[in-house]
């Protein structure tokens with residue numbers, strides 16, 4: 078211990094599944110002096126903070142879980158939010174992470190010490206923590222976004238954001254308005270519609286809805302999952318393939334396979350035809366952009382909600398929020414007791430990923446670097462000039478695969494890099510500018526394959542676009558992402574050791 082000049086070898090920011098996944102893999106590799114810092118009161122990230130009615134995952138749970146920690150105990154093919162939160166807690170216990178986790182504490186700034194090759198991190202408690210390496214696992218969808226609608230402060234009823242659900246508010250018998258038709262509304266609307274007096278859904282851009290092959294997993298199914306070898310891995314593999322085709326292939330190889338989104342569009346149109354009775358409503362609910370330009374919804378009961386006599390779709394646009402509700406652009410006045418903002422999250426905006434200032438070598442500011450050079454990172458992990466910083470979900474990291482496959486690839490990458498640094502006793506690990514530029518150029522070249530830059534996405538209002546007009550999603554299939562995570566060129570990194578006099582003795 079003598080002479081150690083940092084508090085922890087690694088600090089991981091965020092205890093969602095990314096933070097938990099990389100922590101488990103670091104531990105397995107013997108890199109066990111780490112601290113996980115989480116601003117919320119519990120682990121699970123998105124599944125800790127999103128507790129709105131009906132919250133449920135849209136990827137089969139056989140795949141939406143770690144490959145090394147599969148479960149036969151899911152209540153259904155699609156786990157509920159609370160089950161995923163419990164799964165996160167289970168992983169903390171099983172993999173012995175709890176003692177290395179600090180909750181209710183945010184990282185507020187990170188500053189690289191050029192002389193000592195360590196990160197100085199300020200905590201919301203006012204304390205400072207230092208680490209050799211900093212891993213950000215702060216997620217993309219954590220900071221709720223409320224739209225800038227005139228009159229937002231005038232409303233006299235109750236308001237809430239879907240990601241900060243107020244469980245003290247009883248919606249039974251209330252007139253409720255919900256703004257936004259993204260993935261949250263797709264579950265909230267059908268869940269609350271039977272109990273509220275009236276529900277009005279304000280839609281700016283319709284969402285493509287795909288059928289969801291739901292099934293309860295109890296009785297005989299559970300017995301099979303528990304006791305028949307090979308069933309869980311086979312279901313996982315099938316779910317991963319389904320995810321790869323529905324998202325990754327559809328969006329990243331649109332130019333080569335434009336037929337795939339067309340097949341999905343056909344399915345979406347058939348579902349609309351069978352599930353929405355009123356022709357005008359059906360037309361308003363039909364997207365005019367291709368499947369894949371923005372996140373698709375999976376639901377069997379969202380569209381039929383609009384057949385209910387107590388549900389209205391308002392698609393003319395919002396003029397303003399009034400003291401008693403919303404005035405639509407067509408002049409209709411809607412009166413509400415409760416107004417729900419299901420308006421999503423900050424994504425690629427400045428100051429979201431990560432949501433605190435990061436000052437790298439020579440005091441360079443990470444957001445300023447991105448503002449100037451566009452959003453980029455080598456394999457989505459490393460940014461030149463920001464040594465010893467590893468991003469779990471940086472620009473051009475995520476290829477829209479099932480998220481757990483992505484986490485495991487990113488963790489493999491980081492473990493390989495830190496393992497190498499340890500072996501050669503490097504205290505400084507920075508990606509070379511030329512290597513980063515090469516990777517960024519390859520991503521820009523590949524984007525001609527992606528759906529986003531085709532005319533099919535006009536009018537989609539997709540949150541995948543950043544402020545520069547780029548879509549920092551990795552145009553690659555999952556086998557490639559996994560392969561490169563174990564084979565990226567280590568020579569693309571500048572790794573060296575500071576003189577002993579400068580950094581003291583490393584543990």
Ligand SMILES: Cc1cc2nc3c(=O)[nH]c(=O)nc-3n(C[C@H](O)[C@H](O)[C@H](O)COP(=O)(O)OP(=O)(O)OC[C@H]3O[C@@H](n4cnc5c(N)ncnc54)[C@H](O)[C@@H]3O)c2cc1C
Nearest residue numbers: 091093094095115116122123134135183184215216218480
């Ligand atoms: C409502 C909702 C529904 C979703 N549904 C699906 C779905 O059906 N299928 C799917 O594949 N994906 C879904 N997602 C995406 C989901 O975000 C990912 O699947 C996955 O959970 C992300 O894990 P993560 O650990 O990367 O990020 P997160 O789960 O967002 O975790 C990040 C953590 O970092 C913490 N943090 C952030 N900043 C700081 C700081 N400064 N200091 C300390 N801690 C910090 C946050 O509090 C949070 O706990 C959904 C997301 C949301 C929000």
